[in-house]
Amino acid sequence: MASRNTVERLSPLEPVYQPGLHGQSEHGAGVTLCEAKQGSILQLTAWPGEEKRMIAAIRSVARLAVPDGAGGGIVKNGKAAFGIAPGKFTVTAEEEGLAEAFAASLKPAIGTVTDLSHGRTIIRISGEKAEWVLAKLFAIDFSLPAFPIGAGRSTVHHDIFAQIQRTDNDSFDIHVFRSFARAFWKLLCHSSEEVGYEVQ
Amino acid sequence: MLITCPYCGPRDLSEFTYQGDGNRTRPAPASQDLDAWNAYVYDRLNPAGDHNEIWQHSGGCRSHLRVVRNTLTHEISSVGFVRGDAHARKPGARK
Numbered sequence: 394m395a396s397r398n399t400v401e402r403l404s405p406l407e408p409v410y411q412p413g414l415h416g417q418s419e420h421g422a423g424v425t426l427c428e429a430k431q432g433s434i435l436q437l438t439a440w441p442g443e444e445k446r447m448i449a450a451i452r453s454v455a456r457l458a459v460p461d462g463a464g465g466g467i468v469k470n471g472k473a474a475f476g477i478a479p480g481k482f483t484v485t486a487e488e489e490g491l492a493e494a495f496a497a498s499l500k501p502a503i504g505t506v507t508d509l510s511h512g513r514t515i516i517r518i519s520g521e522k523a524e525w526v527l528a529k530l531f532a533i534d535f536s537l538p539a540f541p542i543g544a545g546r547s548t549v550h551h552d553i554f555a556q557i558q559r560t561d562n563d564s565f566d567i568h569v570f571r572s573f574a575r576a577f578w579k580l581l582c583h584s585s586e587e588v589g590y591e592v593q
Numbered sequence: 594m595l596i597t598c599p600y601c602g603p604r605d606l607s608e609f610t611y612q613g614d615g616n617r618t619r620p621a622p623a624s625q626d627l628d629a630w631n632a633y634v635y636d637r638l639n640p641a642g643d644h645n646e647i648w649q650h651s652g653g654c655r656s657h658l659r660v661v662r663n664t665l666t667h668e669i670s671s672v673g674f675v676r677g678d679a680h681a682r683k684p685g686a687r688k
Contacts, residue, residue: 441676463599463600463601463602464600464601477654478600478653478654478655478656479600479654479656479674479676481654532604532605532607532608533604546601547601547653547654547655548601548604548608548652548653549607549608549652549653554652
């Protein structure tokens with residue numbers, strides 16, 4: 394959905410992105426992997442004390458009611474938002490132009506908008522073994538009571554910084570730096586081999 | 594060792610970066626008090642017990658944290674954000 398002012402975005406995963414069944418998948422795939430291509434990926438940062446006004450701005454501009462609290466988030470209508478740090482939020486949308494919408498309506502006294510649409514890659518893992526595969530890579534609790542739907546977590550796999558949002562019971566979006574995306578994708582595929590995986 | 598980040602919850606030590614002794618106070622940039630600068634750069638309490646430390650959750654929310662860690666047992670008795678805490682030092686902390 395490239396607008397006429399922007400160049401077409403190429404996926405960093407393209408050389409290693411191989412749709413189909415892989416690994417031990419003779420009894421079906423334990424997880425499904427794909428790239429979640431979002432037109433807009435933003436980071437919003439509120440100045441200290443302005444967190445509630447930033448949450449209100451996200452509600453009015455992106456139509457997302459982000460819960461107030463550490464790591465709180467929401468997924469709705471192709472858009473998503475979640476807290477990644479005190480006063481900091483990641484907001485994504487399928488369409489481009491969300492950064493401009495925030496820049497036009499967010500008062501500088503509330504906080505800042507950083508457009509990361511070309512700087513992040515979102516990798517989606519879903520399936521009954523998704524928690525199990527991710528638990529091999531990240532030292533955080535992926536169980537549903539500890540990591541509810543919509544919530545976000547900032548964590549790291551060695552030097553690969555990752556922001557993870559649970560988008561459904563058994564589905565997670567992993568935001569990684571674009572420059573690390575191909576290496577992380579290959580790692581995730583390798584980690585999924587023993588449960589079988591399908592690339593869509 | 595686990596550090597319970599006030600934002601992220603309990604996380605593995607590998608997500609954190611040690612940023613030094615939390616008892617120091619940097620002299621004003623224009624200060625010409627050489628003793629104060631010397632103390633800031635070189636003097637450390639080196640206690641066998643509870644120690645005020647600064648850590649950053651560099652592999653998480655990236656907040657700077659004020660941590661009290663027991664240097665004998667690695668038990669962590671308190672963790673809080675540095676922000677908002679800068680003017681509320683614990684009694685007995687060095688200048």
